[in-house]
Each structure stands twice: as C-alpha cells, then as structure tokens.
Amino acid sequence: MDNWPKVNFGNAGFEAAFERRDVYAVSSQDARSRKRRLKVAIIGAGGVARAKWIPAIRRLQTVGEPLDVCGIADPRSEARDATAAALGCAAYDAVETLLGPTLPDLALVLTPDASHVTVARHAIDRGVATLVEKPLSADYFAARDLARAAHQKGVLLATVANKRFSPPYALAKKLVEAGALKASPTLFSAKFTLGYPYVDLLEGGTVHVLDLMAWFMGPAAKLHARAVNRPDGKLESAVISTTFASGAIGSLVTSCAGLSFKPWERVEIFGRNAFLVVEDQLETVLFDEETGPAKSWRPAIPNTLMFDEEFGGYVGQLENALDAVRGVAPVNSSGLDGAAAVGLIEATRRSITANTEIDMAREGLVP
Ligand SMILES: NC(=O)c1ccc[n+]([C@@H]2O[C@H](COP(=O)([O-])OP(=O)(O)OC[C@H]3O[C@@H](n4cnc5c(N)ncnc54)[C@H](O)[C@@H]3O)[C@@H](O)[C@H]2O)c1
Numbered sequence: 001m002d003n004w005p006k007v008n009f010g011n012a013g014f015e016a017a018f019e020r021r022d023v024y025a026v027s028s029q030d031a032r033s034r035k036r037r038l039k040v041a042i043i044g045a046g047g048v049a050r051a052k053w054i055p056a057i058r059r060l061q062t063v064g065e066p067l068d069v070c071g072i073a074d075p076r077s078e079a080r081d082a083t084a085a086a087l088g089c090a091a092y093d094a095v096e097t098l099l100g101p102t103l104p105d106l107a108l109v110l111t112p113d114a115s116h117v118t119v120a121r122h123a124i125d126r127g128v129a130t131l132v133e134k135p136l137s138a139d140y141f142a143a144r145d146l147a148r149a150a151h152q153k154g155v156l157l158a159t160v161a162n163k164r165f166s167p168p169y170a171l172a173k174k175l176v177e178a179g180a181l182k183a184s185p186t187l188f189s190a191k192f193t194l195g196y197p198y199v200d201l202l203e204g205g206t207v208h209v210l211d212l213m214a215w216f217m218g219p220a221a222k223l224h225a226r227a228v229n230r231p232d233g234k235l236e237s238a239v240i241s242t243t244f245a246s247g248a249i250g251s252l253v254t255s256c257a258g259l260s261f262k263p264w265e266r267v268e269i270f271g272r273n274a275f276l277v278v279e280d281q282l283e284t285v286l287f288d289e290e291t292g293p294a295k296s297w298r299p300a301i302p303n304t305l306m307f308d309e310e311f312g313g314y315v316g317q318l319e320n321a322l323d324a325v326r327g328v329a330p331v332n333s334s335g336l337d338g339a340a341a342v343g344l345i346e347a348t349r350r351s352i353t354a355n356t357e358i359d360m361a362r363e364g365l366v367p
Helices: 014-019 047-062 077-087 113-125 140-153 167-177 201-217 314-326 335-354
Strands: 038-043 067-073 106-109 129-132 157-159 187-193 220-229 235-244 249-255 265-270 275-279 283-287 295-297
Touching (some): 106 314, 113 140, 157 335, 167 201, 167 283
Parallel strands (some): 038 106, 187 249
Antiparallel strands (some): 220 235, 275 283
C-alpha cells in the first residue's frame, strides 16, 4: 500500500501537531469555528454521561467546536445537580420538563437500556435529533420501530457505536476501504470476553462487536449460535457463526467467563492473502505479504498528547452526530444500524433456544 490512511491515534492530528505546532489542538481553527453553533441536552447523568460523554463535550469545546450544553435531565437530584453545576447548565427532573422550555439541536440519551426507546421517542416526536446509547433497545422490534419512526419523520436518530470511531478500528476500516485486504472481506473472526457479573453479555457487551461485524462485513443473512449457561441459568458463553449477504462468513466467540481488567477482544478480517487484526482495541496489524514485515500501529502510552475520550471513540461519535445535525456529514451508525445490531442479538437468542439456524430475513430480523 502506498497511501497509508491518516488516522489520528487519540492525539492532536498531524497538521496541528507538526505544521501548526499546536500539540493539543487548542488554537482556533477557522473551519471548525465557522460551523453552526449547536445546543446539546443530556438525558441521564450517570456513569457513562459523567465519565465519557461530558469529557468528550469538553474536549470538543476545547478545540473550538461551537457547542453548548443547554440542560441535563435525571430523576436523581444529586446526579443532575452535581452535573448541571459542573457544566453550568439548567437541571431538570425528566426529559419532558427539559424539552418544554427549550428544544436542543441534539439530545444525548444516556439512560439505562430499558428507557432508551421511551426517552428517545419523546425527543423524536418533538423533532429533536437524538443520539442513543447502545443497545438501542433490548427488544429488537422496539428498536426497529423507533428507527423507522425517526426515518419517517425525517428526524436524525443515531446509535452509539463508539468503537467505530476508536482509532484502531477506524484505521482498520480505512485500510479495508483502501483495498489493503486485496479483496472484499471474505472472513470475520472475533472474540469478546468480560468478567463483570452484572453486565448482560449480549446487550451490554457483545453488541459492540456485533456492530463492528456488521460495519466491516455488511448484513448477516444466516446465523447459528450454541451456548452454555452459568449455574444461575444466565448465558455464560456463546459461539455464533454467520453467513453474510455478501457470501462471506464469520464467527464470534463471546463469554462472561473471562475477566474485565484483562484482555477483552480481538477482531480479525480476512481478504485474500491478506488479513487485519485489531488486538484489544489498541493495536491494528496488517499482514499482507508472506516474507515482508507486518505493519502495525499502537499508541505510545503514557503520552500527554493522547486523549482517552478520543481514543475511546466518544469524541468522534459526538462530532459525527453534530455534523449530521448540521447536514455537513452523513451519520455513521444510524438508528437502523443500532436496530441491526439488536437484530443479531435476537437471532442469537432464537438460535440458542431452538438449536437451529436463523434466516434473518425470513424471521423479520433485518430492519
Ligand atoms: N458505549 C459504551 O461503551 C457504554 C459504556 C457504559 C454504558 N453504556 C450505556 O449507557 C447507558 C447508561 O449507562 P450508565 O452506566 O451511565 O448507567 P447509570 O445507571 O450509571 O446512569 C443512568 C442514569 O440515567 C438516569 N435515568 C434513569 N431513567 C431516566 C429517565 N427516564 N430520564 C432521565 N434520566 C434517567 C439514572 O438516574 C442514572 O443517573 C446504558 O444504556 C449503558 O448500556 C454504554
């Protein structure tokens, strides 16, 4: 490959760091400052809002994105008051009260899974563009109907798929698009493990890798899954095999018999006589010749030029949603993409229960 994709690895971009000597990319940039100023509302002030999304908002504001937080809603007064004080915005006890006095340009739905559809529906009914945390819903048909309703109303609905924006995966995608695999993807292989006992293995964790699978390989046509349960009857491990509409095939092993502070995931994408590996969302390796070297990238850690909120993909996801609201970029990870990932979970559950292969279209699992 002659032209390596320029993907910033969670640090300031090359132009800022080397040409402008602005290593944190904080000096004003004309192109960004000319963008339309937008108001964002935050619904749900819990862990992911405070640890990931608010730092991502701050990072974007720091680099000059015209963006204000116009309100935060959470039924828990300590959470909403502390967050509103830190952000200097108004606090509300519910999405209904927040969307009364002022309509934001974008609502971030960061509430627990069970309330995603109700809260997002409220915003979409008011014509407010919405970015919803994953999974779009634990219920495939609720997710599909939400995505369809938003589409019919012409209101932007995006689903969080932050790994798509995380540099190692973003680089892998650019390499695939640039032809580094010497053919369209023929084979997808992945493993995902975790150890948190309270996170649902499929909706809570594996959904990220299922979304990546669909992103790299396109829609699945058929899926078969086998599983073993924990002593308490909950899913412990599953092996999922797929045939994609393109004719390619894939396999994914997922398990909560692993650990949470130890290696989590590995994704491999094969073309023809070339393959890519993304190891633990940290390192991207391209193997494309028998006797030449592998080409690999990983960030230097610790590195004061690296930003966790960028490396995790939250900054890129939010920036894309804002630009989609402005109409200057297509949305990457739409509501339909979020519903498709949940459709793969529904197919996995059905296949485990019936011990049979699931035809995605025949079972109505293609949004
Ligand atoms: N993208 C990722 O990698 C990632 C990581 C963690 C969590 N998540 C997702 O983010 C969502 C939130 O997770 P969390 O860990 O922050 O949960 P959390 O329980 O810490 O926070 C949720 C907050 O939402 C509030 N809330 C509940 N119902 C509400 C409603 N109707 N309106 C407004 N606020 C409401 C709660 O009071 C709480 O403060 C979940 O869907 C989760 O799956 C995604």
